[in-house]
Amino acid sequence: MTGVVAALATLVPALVPAALVQDAPLAIDAIGRLLQPGTLARIVIEGLGKAAIYFIIAVGLTLVFGLMGVLNFAHGAFAMLGAYLGGVLLVLAVSSGTGPITRVAFFVVVVAVVFALMTAFGSVLEVGLVRPIYDRTPMYQILLTFGVGLILEEGARIVTSVRGLQPEPSWTAAASTIPAPLESFHSILGANIRGFYLFAAIAGVAVAVSVWLFLNRTLYGLYIRAGSEDPEMVEALGIDVRKAFTIVFGLGTGLAAVGGVFLTWDPTWGASVLLNIDVLLYAFVVVVIGGLGSFKGTLAAAVIVGIADSLTTWLFNTGIVPFPGLPEVTVFALLVIALIVRPQGLYGVEEVGGH
């Protein structure tokens, strides 16, 4: 393990903060600042806010893989579509005079609308494109879903350029619909916390609880859990497992899109066509660390990745580590470590998806 860290440190010097190694007084100063209760609380709460969004996006990816054995490479594109769709609706609904509570109410309505539309879109995609290739090798599914992702990304690029929405680096009109209390910082537990992350953390808990209740407290959720183990056996018990596939793919698409709507208000993301790949990578990191197909694992991994992200963002923002790529590098380093130490993921089973 130490060998790996050392090797990584040579490759990416900033990963192991140079200050920690070379400049002992500065390192002690950094640790001192980190251990202040206010700082820790801020890192944890902002981390949970980020974790919530990663979880909302990744949970669909893991459920689709668990039930159908399909690695959906179009998942990031669904989040991107959700971000634009939600962004457009927010811009249409919100004017400069709209009060903060009304803005939040609009946001909730927009989330519901985007979820419904994108769930329907995902269901249609599943029936029309994915269903015919379940029996093929995974390569077909990867090529198909990756292709769908590219088409959606280019489609979005064309539409946004024509409409002058400025697809890159990000579209600021949607971000500016955020109500002031969520954009500003609040003093909680002695820490300065951006309202948005608290809002996102609460939403993440709501989504996690809803998905958990659906899977564990409804008959349909039971069919889905059984289908993740052995779809053929479920079918032989008289249950239309194909319908379960459609529903799960649809819900996964809808949730990814809801995650996208949250990204429009997230100060570090925003609506952009680049979300297709960026979000896909983060979602994959989360589901691989958590264990492909595992709900619990996705939740745990989202928290790990979210807090790592917020810790390293703090290290950069305070100038302790002067390397802007630090959060991203850390997240992928976590993936590498997980693949070496525990390739099946935190809660993964050696073999998932019955086919």
Added chain:
Amino acid sequence: MSSSGTETSDVAEADDRERSTPLLELEDVHTYYGESHILQGVNLSVEEGEIVALIGRNGVGKTTTLRSILQLTPPREGTVRFSGEDVTGESTHEVADEGIGWVPEERRMFGYLTVEENVRVSVGPDQEYEALRDYVFELFPDLERFRDKEARNLSGGQQQMLAIARGMVGDNDLLLVDEPSEGLAPMIVDQVVDALREASAETTMVLVEQNFPLAMDLADRFYLLDHGTVVESGSTEGVTADDERIRRYLSA
């Protein structure tokens, strides 16, 4: 489990109809796995209330016959009729819904679901779940004792009981049972046999079983398969493994 429908018309006519329509009928069924021609024209029929054993060496197509009935591996040629209705080419869940249950080889528990959840999955949405659950729990007290345990923690015998229970709660007229005694200790096999007898009081049964004396003991009739076709059939009454027509096909 099935309605006899004798309340209105005269009994003779109803009897006649039952005799003319077997519960299950396979007519010249040909089934392939990819290019391998496994079933090469299987004909068989099962009357209501019977236990019919499918016997034969490994790889002659016994399991494939069950998979063809359920349309898990749909036949390329031939017809499968259930209750007089052609079910060939239907989806498996539709066929299962019409009243065919499956107790597959190697049990195929949902290992990460609890024992009770395994039972729950098998009960249709319009059925009285609690009554059916209590019924199988009474039959198999071990299942009740471990109802909240994940099924993968059960012993082989308990898993087999659960597989049979799963087939019994589905309101099935026909149960396809594949190798129920495989890998179980003799004492456990006795319990499984008791469970199967209990189940057969409720439903018709097609039984695939390697243990020849056990198959003959349980079943009313047998079909002997070889190279994907039926080569012998008849009543199990007095049939032993020494029988020339049986020995020829069963000895290695």
